[in-house]
């Protein structure tokens with residue numbers, strides 16, 4: 001950050017305050033004006049500053065990587081949560097197979113180990129011209145900005161009725177953004193007595209393709225062990241299981257025939273929460289309880305900041321898919337599940353992608369050669385049963401495969417030019433399931449260690 005920008009930041013609060021006072025607006029208390037544009041309470045620096053918005057799998061990986069390869073950078077991680085709760089492995093926590101401790105991690109530990117600053121605040125906007133991120137705790141000037149805010153839900157395919165949307169969020173949360181939604185869902189499962197428990201699989205590139213199928217298996221497994229007169233009804237908007245199809249469909253058929261009904265092509269037309277009836281194009285389902293997972297969209301903060309008119313398209317066409325930079329904005333990047341590229345929206349993808357994005361930023365700071373584009377890695381394990389513990393997995397990388405074979409010659413690449421490649425999977429849960437299940441813990445341990453470092 002050059003000093004002229006910092007001076008501007010200092011001046012801007014004075015200017016705003018004096019112009020408001022000058023306007024004779026006596027109803028506005030002085031304190032309120034001062035709060036409007038104050039600097040965040042972080043140490044001053046003359047070093048290049050990298051601000052990372054979002055301490056999820058993407059932001060944590062990027063903050064660490066930038067600092068590793070460019071120790072001279074002043075890296076600030078802006079995160080609204082006080083602690084990190086992992087979505088991966090959370091399906092096991094729903095049925096008490098792991099402790100909350102195992103999936104909860106410490107932002108302060110990560111910041112100490114990797115020598116960056118964790119700044120607990122909510123980002124609220126941006127002044128692009130002056131290169132300032134606005135947060136609930138003050139303004140932060142940046143030289144490089146990474147936006148990794150994850151996803152928001154998009155209920156518009158089902159309804160635009162805000163009363164219904166609010167009720168769906170509050171009474172039947174999806175459980176795909178960590179925190180209270182997961183706790184509600186866990187209580188629903190544990191308190192369930194009998195009847196249909198509806199889960200949904202959205203269309204589009206939703207967060208964690210296998211997770212709704214894994215969750216259906218785990219809840220059905222729980223009902224089966226408790227010998228409840230209960231059934232999971234899995235309403236899938238897609239025409240078939242979207243990933244690890246062989247493994248999931250054999251688990252549905254062989255393990256949960258009486259406890260799980262999978263219904264593809266289930267485009268929801270109506271949800272009546274009072275009568276507890278879901279109507280799809282072809283059928284009607286009553287339910288005793290449910291968790292409705294709607295479509296996902298790029299986080300709304302990206303719209304608020306003016307990077308897209310409508311982030312529903314996940315910022316398609318707004319990002320250079322090779323550098324992750326917002327088109328027309330130098331050194332402002334969007335990564336993680338908020339990206340438009342057709343990669344799987346997974347923690348492993350975000351973490352491995354974060355190494356590349358972080359390295360790219362570090363090299364720009366160091367004025368070194370920019371790295372070649374590297375494909376992220378999607379490695380994802382899914383539990384299909386808990387007694388015995390069996391799991392399946394998929395490993396995928398991505399490639400350019402259309403006309404533009406050489407990414408170096410491509411100025412801007414549409415995400416549709418990426419495709420899956422080098423896919424491996426292990427879906428024979430009867431043969432390899434227990435080995436895969438053990439690997440889940442090794443995978444999670446390694447990734448948590450990578451993001452947070454030693455305790």
Ligand SMILES: Cc1cc2nc3c(=O)[nH]c(=O)nc-3n(C[C@H](O)[C@H](O)[C@H](O)COP(=O)(O)OP(=O)(O)OC[C@H]3O[C@@H](n4cnc5c(N)ncnc54)[C@H](O)[C@@H]3O)c2cc1C
Nearest residue numbers: 054056057058080087088123150176336337345346347348
């Ligand atoms: C049930 C479930 C199971 C899953 N299982 C797996 C799995 O087995 N393997 C796997 O690889 N992936 C899995 N995933 C997917 C994985 O959790 C996501 O892909 C991953 O979290 C995406 O990382 P991200 O950093 O882009 O977003 P997030 O992890 O959502 O992080 C975004 C962060 O930004 C913060 N934020 C947002 N807006 C603001 C703001 N305005 N100001 C400050 N902070 C803000 C949020 O608080 C959040 O911490 C699973 C997901 C779910 C829900």
